[in-house]
Amino acid sequence: MSCLFCQISQKKIPSQVQLDTDDIFAFNDIHPKAPVHILIIPKKHIPSTAEVEKIDTEILGKMILSAKKLAEKSNINQTGYRLVFNTKSHGGQIVDHLHLHLLGGKMLGPMA
């Protein structure tokens, strides 16, 4: 599998790791859009939210709980943060492996 985020989660490509569990991996975005910008991904290859299935319900919940935990670790849980799933081209998705953006550490502008 030549997927970039599969390779990052398998540590074949280095990243600044924030979380590494049996089924979830999280790492700093290489081009941060905010002081805190972490990508939370399932280790299972799912292309986008458009392909999630009922069997993925647990992993989706774990992604949000991981975001909560990382927001606490990054000290942005009190000031607040934004969680974003970009989906396919109109949604601005560049990497075709499901990922949740955790953004915070500054006042974020209005959504596009």
Ligand code: 5GP
């Ligand atoms: P998307 O636009 O697909 O929702 O977000 C993909 C994100 O992945 C972008 O914010 C981009 O900066 C980040 N990204 C792309 N390639 C790499 C990489 O090789 N390493 C890391 N850490 N982040 C990457």
Ligand code: ZN
């Ligand atoms: Zn993948």
